Every structure is written in structure tokens, then in C-alpha cells.
Amino acid sequence: MTLPIQTVVPEVKAALAQHPLVVLQAPPGAGKSTALPLDLLHEEWLAGQSIIMLQPRRVAARAVAARLAEGLGEAVGETVGSRVRFESRVSDRTRLEVVTEGILTRRLQRDPELSGVGLVILDEFHERSLNADLALALLREVQGALRDDLRVLVMSATLDPDLPARLGAPLVESAGRAYPVDVRYLPTDPTGRVEDAVVAAVRRALDTDEGDILAFLPGVREIRGAAAQLAGVDAAVLPLYGDLPLAEQRRALMPDPGGRRKVVLATSIAETSLTIQGVRVVVDGGQSRRQQFDPATGLTRMVTGRVTQDAATQRAGRAGRTAPGVCYRLWSERTQALLPAAQPPELLMADLAPLTLELAGWGTTDPADLPWLDAPPPTRIDTARTLLRSLDALDDAGRITPAGTRLLDFPTHPRLAHLLSEADDAALAADVAALLEERDPLPPGSGADLSERVDALRGWRAGGRTRGEVAVLERVERLSKQWRRLLKVQPDNAPPDPYALGELLALAYPERVALARESVAGLHKGRFLLAGGQGAALPEGDALAGARALAVAHLNMTGAEGRIFLAAPLNPAWLAARATWQDAVRWDARTGTLLAQQELRLGALALDTRPLREVPADLKVKAIADAVRAEGLHLLTFSPAASAFRARVQSLREWRGEEWPDLSDAALLATLEDWLGSGLERVRTRDDLARLDLLPALQSLLPWNLTRELDELAPTHLSVPSGSRVRLEYRPGEAPILAVKLQELFGLADTPTVNGGRTPVLLHLLSPAGRPVQVTQDLRSFWNSSYFEVRKDLRGRYPKHPWPDDPWTHEPTRWTKRRAEK
DNA sequence: CTCTCCCT
Numbered sequence: 001m002t003l004p005i006q007t008v009v010p011e012v013k014a015a016l017a018q019h020p021l022v023v024l025q026a027p028p029g030a031g032k033s034t035a036l037p038l039d040l041l042h043e044e045w046l047a048g049q050s051i052i053m054l055q056p057r058r059v060a061a062r063a064v065a066a067r068l069a070e071g072l073g074e075a076v077g078e079t080v081g082s083r084v085r086f087e088s089r090v091s092d093r094t095r096l097e098v099v100t101e102g103i104l105t106r107r108l109q110r111d112p113e114l115s116g117v118g119l120v121i122l123d124e125f126h127e128r129s130l131n132a133d134l135a136l137a138l139l140r141e142v143q144g145a146l147r148d149d150l151r152v153l154v155m156s157a158t159l160d161p162d163l164p165a166r167l168g169a170p171l172v173e174s175a176g177r178a179y180p181v182d183v184r185y186l187p188t189d190p191t192g193r194v195e196d197a198v199v200a201a202v203r204r205a206l207d208t209d210e211g212d213i214l215a216f217l218p219g220v221r222e223i224r225g226a227a228a229q230l231a232g233v234d235a236a237v238l239p240l241y242g243d244l245p246l247a248e249q250r251r252a253l254m255p256d257p258g259g260r261r262k263v264v265l266a267t268s269i270a271e272t273s274l275t276i277q278g279v280r281v282v283v284d285g286g287q288s289r290r291q292q293f294d295p296a297t298g299l300t301r302m303v304t305g306r307v308t309q310d311a312a313t314q315r316a317g318r319a320g321r322t323a324p325g326v327c328y329r330l331w332s333e334r335t336q337a338l339l340p341a342a343q344p345p346e347l348l349m350a351d352l353a354p355l356t357l358e359l360a361g362w363g364t365t366d367p368a369d370l371p372w373l374d375a376p377p378p379t380r381i382d383t384a385r386t387l388l389r390s391l392d393a394l395d396d397a398g399r400i401t402p403a404g405t406r407l408l409d410f411p412t413h414p415r416l417a418h419l420l421s422e423a424d425d426a427a428l429a430a431d432v433a434a435l436l437e438e439r440d441p442l443p444p445g446s447g448a449d450l451s452e453r454v455d456a457l458r459g460w461r462a463g464g465r466t467r468g469e470v471a472v473l474e475r476v477e478r479l480s481k482q483w484r485r486l487l488k489v490q491p492d493n494a495p496p497d498p499y500a501l502g503e504l505l506a507l508a509y510p511e512r513v514a515l516a517r518e519s520v521a522g523l524h525k526g527r528f529l530l531a532g533g534q535g536a537a538l539p540e541g542d543a544l545a546g547a548r549a550l551a552v553a554h555l556n557m558t559g560a561e562g563r564i565f566l567a568a569p570l571n572p573a574w575l576a577a578r579a580t581w582q583d584a585v586r587w588d589a590r591t592g593t594l595l596a597q598q599e600l601r602l603g604a605l606a607l608d609t610r611p612l613r614e615v616p617a618d619l620k621v622k623a624i625a626d627a628v629r630a631e632g633l634h635l636l637t638f639s640p641a642a643s644a645f646r647a648r649v650q651s652l653r654e655w656r657g658e659e660w661p662d663l664s665d666a667a668l669l670a671t672l673e674d675w676l677g678s679g680l681e682r683v684r685t686r687d688d689l690a691r692l693d694l695l696p697a698l699q700s701l702l703p704w705n706l707t708r709e710l711d712e713l714a715p716t717h718l719s720v721p722s723g724s725r726v727r728l729e730y731r732p733g734e735a736p737i738l739a740v741k742l743q744e745l746f747g748l749a750d751t752p753t754v755n756g757g758r759t760p761v762l763l764h765l766l767s768p769a770g771r772p773v774q775v776t777q778d779l780r781s782f783w784n785s786s787y788f789e790v791r792k793d794l795r796g797r798y799p800k801h802p803w804p805d806d807p808w809t810h811e812p813t814r815w816t817k818r819r820a821e822k
Numbered sequence: 823c824t825c826t827c828c829c830t
Contacts, residue, residue: 056828056829057827057828057829058828058829084829084830085829085830100828100829100830101828101829101830102828102829102830103829103830104830105829105830106830127828129828129829130829131828131829131830218826219825219826220825220826221823221825241826241827242826242827242828243825267826267827268826268827269826269827271827288826288827289825289826289827290826290827291825291826291827301824301825302824302825302826303826304826346828354829354830358830410830411829411830412830413830439825440824440825444823444824445823554824554825555824556824556825558824563824565824565825
């Protein structure tokens with residue numbers, strides 16, 4: 001029986017002969033992983049060099065290598081080899097090496113030219129794993145700079161019409177091989193529990209359909225709930241998820257030994273990684289749970305969301321592997337159209353500290369320089385750099401340090417690599433690093449103390465009593481053994497010093513060393529402040545609650561306060577030895593006073609305080625300036641004279657340009673230290689602030705050569721015909737107001753001006769009692785017309801004041817008629 | 823009741 005891929009093999013060969021980068025799209029069952037690579041081994045352009053094929057999972061890498069070797073009638077390790085973590089099966093004869101993605105990254109670090117390799121195949125590229133994206137970026141850089149003969153074949157199981165164009169690569173398409181699957185939509189209440197809906201659909205399928213049933217749920221909790229509800233049905237109900245011991249996984253994958261129908265309740269592990277025999281019905285609950293990195297806390301957390309279209313297609317396809325099948329989707333056809341097409345690439349969601357360190361080791365200080373398909377977000381890179389600097393792995397320019405280069409020798413997260421490379425007790429470091437990487441071997445509710453886990457591991461390894469889950473302990477021990485080999489140290493089964501555990505954790509999580517908050521009566525102890533500034537609490541009644549200081553390994557930030565799941569006590573003296581005395585000068589907004597002391601600080605933690613005898617002036621000025629910026633300019637009092645000065649200068653800035661300083665609220669706030677600095681040195685309280693005389697400080701902002709121009713162009717007062725000097729009211733952006741009794745202006749034709757004659761004032765003409773009767777900028781037309789109406793209204797009310805028939809010739813006066821006659 | 827999946 002020929003495989004669909006075989007019809008396009010000549011096309012793939014021709015494309016690779018001419019292009020360094022080729023995209024192959026082929027659905028599941030085409031044979032692209034298990035047949036095609038063997039056909040490429042003897043191509044002329046390969047020049048006798050070997051092929052590396054990447055797989056995202058270890059199980060898949062081993063299985064694919066086995067199928068390929070079988071195709072040649074050989075065993076793995078001859079022409080076809082495989083290499084995954086903990087297991088290498090290659091020989092001198094190996095020409096095709098199936099490896100997991102991280103292996104290639106390591107190999108590129110050691111040998112950037114990838115000597116002896118002519119072709120790299122990236123399988124399952126549609127998954128867009130972080131390591132696949134990194135591998136592609138590095139390989140394209142190698143092609144451009146070092147190896148123009150190196151070829152890359154990108155293989156994808158789903159159709160992405162943009163991919164070839166975005167890579168500038170030709171596309172080869174192949175058909176797949178699958179039986180038809182009848183997709184039926186069964187909308188359910190989206191506010192209900194997903195396990196209830198799945199259980200109902202499974203019961204229905206047991207009645208109406210034939211064959212085994214595979215149901216998708218978001219996680220272990222929902223799987224357990226559904227399994228409990230299905231306990232009575234006439235079928236074998238089997239859970240399937242990644243953390244399940246291997247024997248139980250096998251029970252879900254194999255036909256039921258008793259010949260009963262199977263109902264497999266699975267997480268997304270059954271989408272691609274594992275194939276279940278005999279499935280004819282898929283029930284898709286429509287949810288999936290994924291990890292998301294939160295740069296604000298440096299933590300990854302689990303997020304449950306809607307399934308994506310490409311994942312739903314994969315899930316449905318599981319019903320058609322061996323015969324025609326049915327897929328029940330527990331949502332509506334309308335919802336289906338609204339689902340996102342695919343998950344974002346892992347690179348955009350993940351913790352980028354490992355990637356950033358790899359790239360620094362590669363010599364790339366700015367990851368943006370690589371030819372990415374989707375570039376890693378710069379803010380995430382910044383977060384990663386901050387962490388890596390705190391681990392002494394990068395310098396301020398983003399270059400890798402000698403200590404950082406040592407971290408790359410440990411194939412694990414840089415945090416754990418730092419723990420391993422800097423620890424005094426290497427045997428303990430190996431155990432702790434392994435425990436931190438694996439799932440908790442102890443059951444839920446076992447408390448947060450790391451030493452309980454170390455005891456469990458060491459007790460089990462010494463052959464004493466066993467606490468915890470053996471399958472997990474075995475995985476932990478396998479990791480620990482790898483670290484012991486690298487560190488050249490023998491295992492140690494003695495009980496460790498608890499403080500030594502805390503110090504190890506502090507190497508990996510420096511921002512999570514924590515100090516107990518002062519306990520408030522009635523509230524439970526065990527609340528801590530982390531050096532990173534976040535608050536976190538131990539579970540109620542935890543044995544660690546009495547500790548003064550902790551090093552926290554695992555926590556979850558749900559609300560304002562995090563929950564601590566794994567930690568070790570820390571000697572407060574150890575913290576103090578790493579802290580530094582710092583002058584702390586702060587404005588206390590509550591009391592409105594300046595607080596000045598010295599604090600023994602480590603990040604957000606203050607371990608001790610002592611009085612500060614002499615307060616450095618610059619710190620004081622900055623603290624008060626920050627307080628004014630936080631609370632607002634109203635903390636200061638602008639006297640009428642100071643306000644008038646600001647208004648005059650601001651008016652001139654509007655009229656004459658930016659040679660006049662900016663005295664707006666925003667500008668004054670931004671430059672507080674400059675113009676008010678020396679004044680702030682004497683301030684201790686909010687009242688001191690309010691009493692500051694701002695006028696001299698504001699005047700200092702005006703260049704000396706403009707002080708005379710200020711008085712000429714924007715005088716404070718104008719003289720009027722009566723002889724009075726009348727105050728002007730300046731309003732930036734508008735004409736200044738001259739408010740004056742109209743009798744004082746008799747005979748004046750032209751409206752007075754400021755700004756060197758360019759800006760007429762706005763006259764507020766007042767009654768003898770000082771009430772405005774007319775607002776005008778045209779005095780001449782006032783005397784000629786409206787004056788007479790005003791006169792008619794007011795003559796009777798103010799008979800002692802002059803109201804002449806001819807305002808042009810009457811003597812201007814500020815007095816009544818009798819006083820004027822005297 | 824933190825915990826989908828995976829990797830050096």
C-alpha cells in the first residue's frame with residue numbers, strides 16, 4: 001500500500017535541490033515523518049552529510065526513529081538513530097538522527113556550523129513550540145552567515161496559507177489519509193460545569209453509537225469528576241493525562257482485556273501525543289488549560305480557555321483513525337465560527353529567561369536581530385534580562401558573563417542552573433533542583449516545607465520507609481542523578497540543615513526571599529513580604545508559619561496576596577548579611593510629614609532601621625517633590641502676587657513665544673526641584689509646604705534679560721485719564737482685563753494696550769458702585785452709543801456722580817461731583 | 823485542590 005506522501009516526494013526533492021528552505025504541508029496519515037526522510041538520504045545536494053529531524057516530544061522521537069529503522073530493516077542506532085534527554089542511540093553509521101527540539105539547541109551552542117549535517121527537518125511545526133521557533137531562527141541565521149549549503153525542511157500538519165510567503169519558501173502539499181468523521185454540534189449551557197455536559201454526551205453516545213469513546217476535558221479535576229459520575233455505566237471508564245503512571249496510561253491506550261467498550265477521559269494529551277486504539281466517537285468539551293507567564297509577578301499560572309479551531313480539528317480526527325467516526329462538539333455551530341484559529345506561538349506567552357540566556361550564549365545580545373517568524377516581545381525580553389542579571393548571568397549590556405556561560409552547562413531553567421552551579425553542598429543542590437523541577441511527590445495538604453520532600457527522597461533512596469508517590473520519586477531521582485554526574489558528587493542521604501535549604505532556594509529565586517509581616521492579633525501568622533515587593537501567605541496552620549524569614553520556591557498569585565506552596569526557612573542573619581544600609585527619606589502622606597531614617601534593605605524588605613542624623617538635601621528635596629507630584633500642586637500656596645506673576649509670564653509666552661518660560665501646572669510639577677529646590681530643604685511638614693513663599697522662586701525662572709521686558713510688555717497696572725493706577729488681571733490665552741469706573745475714562749478714545757501695543761485690554765466698565773455695566777474692547781464706539789443707554793439707567797441711581805451729555809470733553813474723575821468741586 | 827502539555 002503506497003502512502004500519500006510518495007506522490008509528492010519528487011516535488012520535495014526538486015524544491016530542496018533549488019531552495020535552502022522548503023515548507024511541506026501534509027495532514028496526519030500522509031507518512032511525512034515515517035517515510036519521507038529515508039527517501040532524501042541519497043540526494044546529491046546532501047553530499048553524503050547526515051539529516052537531523054526534530055520532534056517536539058520524546059515519545060514521538062523514539063517512535064518515529066523506530067518506524068524509520070524498521071523501514072530499512074535495521075535497528076535504531078544503525079542508519080537511523082535517536083537522541084532525547086537521558087537516552088542516546090546513535091553510532092558512527094548513523095545518517096538520520098531523530099532528536100527532540102532542545103537537543104538541537106544544545107548542539108548548535110557547541111557547533112554553530114552544524115558540521116556534517118546537510119538537512120534539518122522540523123516536524124510538527126504547526127505546534128509552534130518555543131524550541132521549534134528558536135531552532136528555525138538559529139538555522140536561518142546559520143544559513144545566512146556560515147552554511148549556504150545547509151537545507152531546512154519545515155513540515156506542518158495543518159494548512160497555514162501565509163507560512164510559505166512569510167518564510168520566503170516554496171510550498172509542497174500532500175494529501176493525508178483518514179476516514180470521514182461526522183461532526184455534530186450539541187450546544188450546552190456555557191455557565192454549567194463542563195464535566196456535567198461531557199457526562200451527558202457520553203451517556204448518549206453509549207446508547208446511540210458504536211465503538212470506544214474518547215472525551216476531552218481541560219484537566220485532572222474535571223476528569224475525576226466525570227469518572228465519578230460515570231461509575232455505574234456498562235463500559236470501562238479510564239482516565240488519561242500526562243501525570244498518570246505509565247501502566248495506567250497503557251490501560252487507556254490498549255483494548256479492554258475484558259472486551260468491554262472503553263470510555264477514555266483525557267486531557268489535550270490525546271490530541272496528538274498518544275493514539276488510542278478503537279476510538280469511533282469523540283466528545284469534545286470545548287475547553288483546554290494552558291500555561292501563561294505573568295511578567296508582573298515572574299510566575300506562570302494556569303488559564304482555562306476555549307479550544308481553538310485547529311485543536312478541535314485534531315480532536316475530531318481522533319475518531320477517524322481506523323474507521324468512519326462521529327464527533328460531538330458541545331458548542332454551537334455559530335460559536336465554532338467565532339473560535340480563534342490557533343493558539344498563539346508559545347514564544348509569545350512563555351517565560352523567556354531560558355531563551356534569552358541561550359541567545360546571549362550564542363552571541364546575540366539583542367534577540368530582535370535574529371530572523372524570527374514572530375519576534376519575542378521586547379518587554380518579555382526585558383523581564384528575562386532583569387532576572388538573568390540578578391543571577392549574575394548577564395552584564396548590563398546584555399552580554400553573557402563567565403558565570404552565565406557555566407549555567408548553559410546545566411540543561412535546565414537558568415534559575416535551577418544557578419542553584420546547581422553556585423551551591424556549596426552539591427549533593428543537596430542536585431536533590432533540591434530535581435525536586436523543584438518535578439511534580440510534588442507528597443500528597444496535597446502535606447505543608448509547604450521543602451525539607452519534608454528532601455526527607456521523602458532521601459529516605460526512599462536509602463531504602464527506608466517510603467513516603468510519597470514512588471513514580472514521582474523515581475523521576476526526581478533520575479534528574480538528581482543527572483545533576484550529580486555533572487557535579488561529580490555522590491548521593492547523600494543525611495537529613496539536611498533547614499537553613500541550607502533556604503539558602504539554596506534563594507540562589508534560584510532571589511526575588512522570593514521573604515520576611516514575616518508583623519502579625520496582627522486575631523489574624524493567622526504566616527504572612528510574608530517578598531523581596532520583589534509582593535505579599536504572600538502560607539496555608540492556614542502550616543508548620544513553617546513561625547519562621548521569621550523564608551525562601552519561597554513555588555507560589556501562586558491569585559488575588560492581592562499570593563499563596564505559598566513550597567518554601568524553606570531562612571536564617572534572618574543570612575538575609576541581613578546580604579542587605580545594605582540605605583538612607584530612606586520618604587514623605588508620609590497620612591501624617592503629612594517627612595520621614596528620614598536609615599534602613600537595612602534587601603529589595604522591598606526592611607530588616608532593621610536606625611535614625612538618620614543628617615538628611616542629605618538632595619534626597620529630602622526629591623522626597624518632597626515626589627509627594628507634591630503625587631498629591632498635586634495644591635499642596636503649595638500661590639499668593640495673589642505669585643499667581644499674577646505666573647499669569648503675566650504665561651500670557652507673554654502665548655503672545656511672544658517660547659523664550660518666555662513655561663509656568664503651567666504641568667511644567668512647574670515637572671521642574672519642582674529646579675525652581676523650588678532650595679526652598680524645600682527646610683520643609684518638614686505639610687504646613688511648612690503651604691507657608692513657602694513661591695514668588696521669589698518663580699521669579700528665578702525668568703531669565704534676567706527678560707525682567708525689564710516683563711514690566712514693559714505686561715505691566716501690573718495701567719494709568720488711566722483720571723490719574724488712577726488700575727490693576728490688570730492677566731489670563732493666559734486671552735486679553736487681560738482692566739476693570740475701571742467709566743467716569744475715570746472720560747475723553748479717552750483708544751482702548752489701552754499691553755504687549756508693546758499689540759494687545760488691547762478687555763475693559764470691564766464699572767458703575768460707581770464697582771458693578772460691571774459694559775464689557776468692551778472698543779472704547780470709542782462705547783462713548784458714541786451705549787454710553788447713553790447706560791447713563792439713562794444709572795443717572796437716577798447715582799445722582800452724585802457725573803453723567804455728562806458729552807463724555808468726550810468732561811474731566812475724567814474718580815470722585816463724586818461735590819468732591820471734585822472741592 | 824496550583825498543577826494542561828512539553829523540553830535541554
